[in-house]
Amino acid sequence: MAEETRNSGRSRQKTVVVPEMGRLQPQAKELEEAVLGALMLEKDAYFIVSDILKPECFYEKSHEMIYGAIVDLAVSQRPIDMLTVTEQLKKRGELDVVGGPFYISQLTTKVASSAHIEYHARIIAQKYLARELISFTAGIQGKAFDESIDVDDLMQEAEGKLFEISQRNVKKDVMQINPVIKEAIDLLKKAAEQEEGLSGLHSGFHALDKITSGWQNSDLVIIAARPAMGKTAFVLSMAKNMAVHHNTPVALFSLEMSNVQLVNRLIVNVTEIVADKIKSGRLADYEWEQLDFKLADLYDAPVYIDDTPSLSVFELRTKARRLVREHGIKCIIIDYLQLMNASGMNFGSREQEVSMISRSLKGLAKELNIPVIALSQLNRGVENRQGVEGKRPQLADLRESGAIEQDADMVCFIHRPEYYKITEDEKGNSLIGLAEIIIAKHRNGATGDVRLRFKSEFAKFMNIDDDIPVRTFTSSINGGDAAGALPPIAPAVADFLSQTNEDIPF
Numbered sequence: 001m002a003e004e005t006r007n008s009g010r011s012r013q014k015t016v017v018v019p020e021m022g023r024l025q026p027q028a029k030e031l032e033e034a035v036l037g038a039l040m041l042e043k044d045a046y047f048i049v050s051d052i053l054k055p056e057c058f059y060e061k062s063h064e065m066i067y068g069a070i071v072d073l074a075v076s077q078r079p080i081d082m083l084t085v086t087e088q089l090k091k092r093g094e095l096d097v098v099g100g101p102f103y104i105s106q107l108t109t110k111v112a113s114s115a116h117i118e119y120h121a122r123i124i125a126q127k128y129l130a131r132e133l134i135s136f137t138a139g140i141q142g143k144a145f146d147e148s149i150d151v152d153d154l155m156q157e158a159e160g161k162l163f164e165i166s167q168r169n170v171k172k173d174v175m176q177i178n179p180v181i182k183e184a185i186d187l188l189k190k191a192a193e194q195e196e197g198l199s200g201l202h203s204g205f206h207a208l209d210k211i212t213s214g215w216q217n218s219d220l221v222i223i224a225a226r227p228a229m230g231k232t233a234f235v236l237s238m239a240k241n242m243a244v245h246h247n248t249p250v251a252l253f254s255l256e257m258s259n260v261q262l263v264n265r266l267i268v269n270v271t272e273i274v275a276d277k278i279k280s281g282r283l284a285d286y287e288w289e290q291l292d293f294k295l296a297d298l299y300d301a302p303v304y305i306d307d308t309p310s311l312s313v314f315e316l317r318t319k320a321r322r323l324v325r326e327h328g329i330k331c332i333i334i335d336y337l338q339l340m341n342a343s344g345m346n347f348g349s350r351e352q353e354v355s356m357i358s359r360s361l362k363g364l365a366k367e368l369n370i371p372v373i374a375l376s377q378l379n380r381g382v383e384n385r386q387g388v389e390g391k392r393p394q395l396a397d398l399r400e401s402g403a404i405e406q407d408a409d410m411v412c413f414i415h416r417p418e419y420y421k422i423t424e425d426e427k428g429n430s431l432i433g434l435a436e437i438i439i440a441k442h443r444n445g446a447t448g449d450v451r452l453r454f455k456s457e458f459a460k461f462m463n464i465d466d467d468i469p470v471r472t473f474t475s476s477i478n479g480g481d482a483a484g485a486l487p488p489i490a491p492a493v494a495d496f497l498s499q500t501n502e503d504i505p506f
Contacts, residue, residue: 026130027059030110031120036066037107038114040082045114046074049121057128062098065089066107082108132165156312156341163314163342163360201248201331201371204241206463207450208437212410215331215371216444220362222337222404224376224393225414230435231375232257233459234414235333236266239303242331249302251329253316255339259307269460270294304329313342313360324368332368334361336375337404355403362407376404378413391420395440411441416454435461 035053039045055071058064069088073080086104089095098104140158143149190199200214215221225231235252242248254262268275271294277283283291304323308315316334323329334340342356358374365372378397385391393413398404405411415436417423423432435454439447453462 025059025134026127028123028127029060031123032058032060032063033107033110034112035117035120035124036063036070037109037111038117039070039080040085040108041111042114042117045117046070046080048118050074052118052121052125057125059127059131062103065092065094065098066104068092069094129165136161136165159312159314163317202242202246203238204245205238205437205450205452205461207452211439211446211448211450212442213445215373216409217369217371218366219371219409220358220365220407221371221373221410221412222376222398222408223373223412223414224378224398226378226393228419229414229416230454230459230461231414232265232335233269234461235335235373235375236262236269236459237461239333240266240270240298243301243303244297247302248331249304249327249329250331250333251304251306251320251323252333252335253311254305254307254335255309255311256335257307259305262305262307265459266298267291267295268458270298272455272458272460274457275459302327311340313340313357316340317360317364320364320368324370330370332364332370332372334372334374336377337361338377358404358407391415391417391422393438393440405441408441409443410439413438413440
């Protein structure tokens with residue numbers, strides 16, 4: 001787009017010159033004729049180009065109709081030649097429109113060699129994509145001049161349409177098995193070298209990692225729960241474990257909370273200072289010391305936060321690629337899936353849109369070869385069921401789309417019986433302060449339940465054995481021999497623990 005500047009006294013006017021759209025659109029008529037002719041001469045030619053070309057890829061309308069007739073024949077497993085194509089066009093009422101039997105016979109004379117049919121087909125497909133881009137940009141350009149259209153809405157539409165066009169051209173060639181075997185063996189050796197035997201990323205929750213072998217590359221993991229179960233608290237605890245304890249770069253896309261709100265929750269999680277005090281800033285002197293001491297681990301941690309509201313799948317894909325390229329991100333967390341959109345695309349229902357989003361997230365995980373962990377809401381069916389078992393989430397409870405269950409490699413539910421006033425299990429064991437991670441679907445491994453400790457006042461999930469009661473320390477100090485008591489500790493530490501709560505700095 002050229003710009004002209006005109007001087008008028010002291011003022012300078014800038015005139016935008018829009019380029020003319022009168023140029024010939026990208027096309028390859030001779031190649032279209034050659035490909036159609038080869039399809040009618042070579043027995044297996046269609047199967048070479050079937051995943052490359054669709055009828056609309058042809059610029060000439062007559063060629064689109066002829067290829068459509070060829071597709072009909074292939075689908076019904078009938079022979080493809082000059083006579084059968086002519087007959088099929090006659091049935092479709094299109095024979096005269098395309099030029100009659102004479103034009104069909106002429107196409108077979110346009111073939112110099114069918115050896116390069118795949119290469120020719122790819123050129124035709126590229127020309128089609130170029131025409132789609134021209135049509136798309138022209139439409140957006142026209143709407144950009146319309147002042148009645150909101151620019152933000154127009155940008156969302158442009159993103160969605162461009163994403164749709166780009167998805168059509170995502171192809172991956174087949175691969176002989178040998179290099180895949182080598183990659184699998186390399187991963188096996190890498191897992192064997194680790195003490196825990198994990199082939200994926202540590203979540204920091206030992207019992208969970210034992211079942212999953214860590215979060216696996218290219219997996220889409222759905223973590224679902226009803227509101228107030230602690231979905232955000234769970235992924236924040238996990239992100240902290242991964243980034244601080246294992247130095248794994250993590251990207252967190254928060255569609256519900258601002259980055260400051262999210263970091264405040266992370267501060268509560270790490271420092272174990274209640275949220276009300278963090279919000280008000282009314283901390284005792286020892287709590288300020290506790291804050292400074294425990295936040296030291298968070299500084300420079302490889303955690304990257306994006307709080308773009310109503311994030312589209314196209315925006316996510318663009319940002320995720322950049323994060324992987326520039327910061328070496330190993331895991332992406334999305335909070336939460338139902339707040340995303342596939343803007344710019346037309347859907348008959350919200351369920352279809354969510355299906356598109358879940359498919360796109362799975363595609364993103366495969367493309368970047370990292371785990372993508374997405375939080376999801378559950379419907380109200382859980383609340384309406386009675387009994388201890390009735391409150392446990394099920395795959396059918398996933399909200400808005402069965403495609404989430406279908407696309408996910410793993411589906412985990414967070415269940416806290418205590419929330420439903422269930423304080424004991426069937427064996428009489430206390431459930432107070434405990435959370436269950438229910439692995440309901442695991443495409444590449446076992447399913448099962450994992451118990452974690454949940455500190456509601458700090459919105460923090462922990463391993464069962466991470467939180468050792470104070471009485472265990474006391475029994476050790478006093479020389480007690482209680483089960484699980486720690487070895488005797490130095491008298492100075494004993495004196496420290498015997499201080500009043502007001503004097504304890506941490």
